[in-house]
Amino acid sequence: MKKSDVEPVIARNRKAAHDYQLGESWEAGIVLQGPEVKALRAGRASLVGGFAMVEDREIWLHAVHIPQYSQARWFEGGSRRKRKLLLHRAQIDKIERKVNEGGLTIVPLALYFKDGRAKVEIALARGKKTWDKRHALAEREATREVERAVSRRLKGRRD
Structure with missing residues (x-):
């Protein structure tokens, strides 16, 4: 092996x-x-x-x-x-x-x-500047929220 x-x-x-x-x-x-x-x-x-x-x-x-x-x-x-x-x-x-x-x-x-x-x-x-860090965190949170919404939609929930 x-x-x-x-x-x-x-x-x-x-x-x-x-x-x-x-x-x-x-x-x-x-x-x-x-x-x-x-x-x-x-x-x-x-x-x-x-x-x-x-x-x-x-x-x-x-x-x-x-x-x-x-x-x-x-x-x-x-x-x-x-x-x-x-x-x-x-x-x-x-x-x-x-x-x-x-x-x-x-x-x-x-x-x-x-x-x-x-x-x-x-x-x-x-x-990175401080505002760059905040912007990156906001983008990451937005993509997570979109993924959650798509997942809920695929599971048949309308929340």
């Missing part, structure tokens, strides 16, 4: 879609130390508040919380330390150009394992 290629998502940043207009996305490897991998395999991580920056032609992931693995010996890494992301040089250059010219930021969307390696999905994003 063949093992699944993609294991379930460890952490997802649901708030990113609410706070940002998401653009192009990439899958990047992430450099981890010591027991961080075991902590991820235990399903303990949080992407809320995380972001990435281009520094010296490398992309670094900041403020992502990976807690210390409880069975591990003493490990001095810090749960919110910055971690290097692994991408091709052309991808890094493209991301750096877009961030510098367009006022975009890089946000992590999901953290998962693929073929036994930790991966993070990052996307270019532009911050």
